[in-house]
Amino acid sequence: KDVKIAILPGDGIGPEIMDEAVRVLNALDENFEMEWADVGGAGYAAHGHPLPEGTLKLAKEADAVLFGAVGDFKYDTLERSLRPEQAILGLRKNLKLFANLRPAILYPELAGASTLKPEVVSGLDLLIVRELTGDIYFGQPRGHREAPDGPFKGAREGFDTMRYAEPEIRRIAHIGFQTAQKRGKRLTSVDKANVLETSQLWREIVIDVSKDYPDVKLDHMYVDNAAMQLVRAPKELDVILTGNIFGDILSDAAAMLTGSIGMLPSASLDENNKGLYEPSHGSAPDIAGKGIANPLAQILSAAMMLRYSLNRGEQADRIEKAVKKVLADGLRTGDIYEEGTKRVGTREMGDAVVAAL
Amino acid sequence: KDVKIAILPGDGIGPEIMDEAVRVLNALDENFEMEWADVGGAGYAAHGHPLPEGTLKLAKEADAVLFGAVGDFKYDTLERSLRPEQAILGLRKNLKLFANLRPAILYPELAGASTLKPEVVSGLDLLIVRELTGDIYFGQPRGHREAPDGPFKGAREGFDTMRYAEPEIRRIAHIGFQTAQKRGKRLTSVDKANVLETSQLWREIVIDVSKDYPDVKLDHMYVDNAAMQLVRAPKELDVILTGNIFGDILSDAAAMLTGSIGMLPSASLDENNKGLYEPSHGSAPDIAGKGIANPLAQILSAAMMLRYSLNRGEQADRIEKAVKKVLADGLRTGDIYEEGTKRVGTREMGDAVVAAL
Ligand SMILES: [Mg+2]
Ligand SMILES: [Mg+2]
Known part of the structure; x- marks a missing residue:
């Protein structure tokens, strides 16, 4: 395998939108190794900490980190150091990500x-x-x-x-x-x-x-x-x-x-252009598991990862063009729905991007 | 006289828009004493300093300061301490104007x-x-x-x-x-x-x-x-x-x-609500003296002065309503002109506000 990507879906809608981003990455015909780990509330639930040791180790050895979103109502009462948001702060600090x-x-x-x-x-x-x-x-x-x-x-x-x-x-x-x-x-x-x-x-x-x-x-x-x-x-x-x-x-x-804002990706980079990529939106626990979340910011985060950390600008272009095409075709998740367009779910939107590649 | 107002027209379009504001104030039937002084480039030209001693003395003894605008190309080569903009910094400092x-x-x-x-x-x-x-x-x-x-x-x-x-x-x-x-x-x-x-x-x-x-x-x-x-x-x-x-x-x-921005007034106040009032726009020396400048921000600055320093909120309301009326009547100076409205000069706009009071 040429490249190792840490896949950290997190909480709320994180896992379902991450699934679509991974399907898009798999459709590129690249030789990517992807390894999953728990983070945020999911990290706390499985290992007692929002940034479990194994997750941090994976993030450090990977060439790039694709991050979903963290946070859920059920962790709101935890003490500050155990809250889901600490995961992202810990990753930034440990990976020395100084460029957003x-x-x-x-x-x-x-x-x-x-x-x-x-x-x-x-x-x-x-x-x-x-x-x-x-x-x-x-x-x-x-x-x-x-x-x-x-x-x-x-x-x-x-x-x-x-x-x-x-x-x-x-x-x-x-x-x-x-x-x-x-x-x-x-x-x-x-x-x-x-x-x-x-x-x-x-x-x-x-x-x-x-x-x-x-x-x-x-x-x-x-x-x-x-x-x-x-x-x-x-x-x-x-x-x-x-x-x-x-x-x-x-x-x-x-x-x-x-x-x-549900459409916007973001990246945090270190000195060698290794980076963590995540949607700008949150984990939206209120709609988690319903299959209606918008996966495009997560998919576009994967595109940024290809361009800025993995030196595959043409593949990033392919994904971004595919996203443009599904929007031009009138497909919309609920958050961006307008009259005269076609309302689709998370999976259907992912399918359409894969088909448009 | 109940109230003393320092009138500091300054440079560029300052004097011509100040004329209209003063005409509006005179139309209110209040017993205001107004005293003029040079400031900015005009202060430098007449007295060798952008904030001449006499001007500062007047500003200190007045109940409020109505300020036009300062700055002109011809003073761009002066050393920093003599530039027109120093007048406003000096007034803020000497009058202890901490609230904008x-x-x-x-x-x-x-x-x-x-x-x-x-x-x-x-x-x-x-x-x-x-x-x-x-x-x-x-x-x-x-x-x-x-x-x-x-x-x-x-x-x-x-x-x-x-x-x-x-x-x-x-x-x-x-x-x-x-x-x-x-x-x-x-x-x-x-x-x-x-x-x-x-x-x-x-x-x-x-x-x-x-x-x-x-x-x-x-x-x-x-x-x-x-x-x-x-x-x-x-x-x-x-x-x-x-x-x-x-x-x-x-x-x-x-x-x-x-x-x-040509429409917006501003105020700077001290602890006792004494203040300096000025348009947010600049001195626009390129159109000075042509009679086409928009006097409304200066007129609205006078209205703010009535409300915040002179405790005459009803008079401020009268002016603001008059400005609304002339706009509703379709009168526009060049900076806010749109098709279907009537283009007027500085004086005509002032006339219309006075008439609408
Ligand atoms: Mg912020
Ligand atoms: Mg500023």
Whole structure:
């Protein structure tokens, strides 16, 4: 076998949508070894931990991880360290996944779902590359204290530290430029360099890294302006490179532009482009087991895996084209159903994608 | 005279749109004393400084400041401290204006200008209350250094400090609740309390302050979710209370929802509701002196001044209703012109608002 893929279906609708993604992968005529393991609530139920040792070992030795979704009402009362969501945090940390890739794609057939006018968003295809392990979400020191100085000296205050080190910016910038090379060869770096020292270093290093990618056109945008441009003319953007907190805000806004989060895949990569791939949506335990969940974000996550970790861009293209075809043919699961289209279940949707390959 | 208003027209289209706002104020039959002074490029040209001493003195002794816009190509080569924009920074600092109020209003007649579907944004009327003098934009320490610890210890890093002290949160929260009392009695506090220590204190203090305002319904939203909700269903929001950096991002996104920034006023308030009022748009030197600029944001800034600093909410209502009427009557300056409406100049638009009072 050429390639080993860890298959972690998780909870809720995870297993049923994962089945369809695996069927699509199997239909590609590649020599993939796939190995299943429990994760999230399923990991806790079977092994007493959301990220069981065997699951982590598998994820580490695999070439890529295809992840479903985790979480279920029945685990809500567990203590924090045993909750299903800890699985994804543990995987990110242990696999050193510092680059989060979140596409916001709106197929013309689904443009009606957006709150934006069709001419503004139809055909949207942008990608946010977000640094995932640094920035103010992790920077030390942080806490509550008596203000040591400033206009409110002596008062109780909360504080956090935004920090980015040069090598940390450099490695995410490389991912940004390499991603842009695989797409439209344009990269928009988002920062707040007119105000923040961290952003000034960010911009300096991104410009330095750009010298290695003369074929990619780099520009810079302040984060408040980027939030405006996402609303004004999102189709003018291609790849956005940004830090953890700005990426958190902008990637959620960009996803919402499409109006159908159930369609969006995502990736988290390490320094060697090994990655974890998962739908942006959750485990939807309320509809689990009914055969009505939308498997397309999971299938598109498999396509991202082929492109970014397994160096099989043509196979990724095949899957994405097949998804476009089933949408053009009018097939819809309940979450994206509109009058005049054909409502299908999870399995039927998977069948159609396999047939369209 | 009951009330003294400092009138600072500034540069570009500032003087001509200010003329119309003053005519509207004069038409109210109030006993206002108005005194003019140079600011921005005009201040530099007349007195060698963008915020001349006499202008600052007037702004300090006045009950409110009505500000036009500053900036012109011809001052672009001046050193930073003499540039027109320094005037507004100097006024904020000297007058201790820590609360920024930015409405995002979309009159149904102008709904076509938005990139969002009319049913999603038509009639939008939300207000962002943003803290303006603290947060990571001003927090010390900040700079570039060798990382003292962490996973990149020893590497060059950029860093900034997010900080909010209890009294600082308390005073902006009071403004937020009082603003909500003047509107729909609902307040959405936006933070990132699931990750940031600063936000945890923010949320704790906002909840504490809410006890003084039992008539206002308070809820909380994470900033990434707020960015999504602005796109998904902006009309469900009324008053948003947030810190400096989140407010910077969200208020620009909210303004862009309307598609016509030339229509939006803004206010910056101190602890006693004394404030500076200005349009959100700039000085547009390219169209200055042609009599075609849209005076409505300036006129609506005067209305905000009546409501928030001069305790004349009924007069503010009169002006806002008059603006609605001229729009309903089909009058449009060039920036908001659409087929089937009547194109008018700056003066004609001012005349129409005065007539509609
Ligand atoms: Mg988020
Ligand atoms: Mg801004």
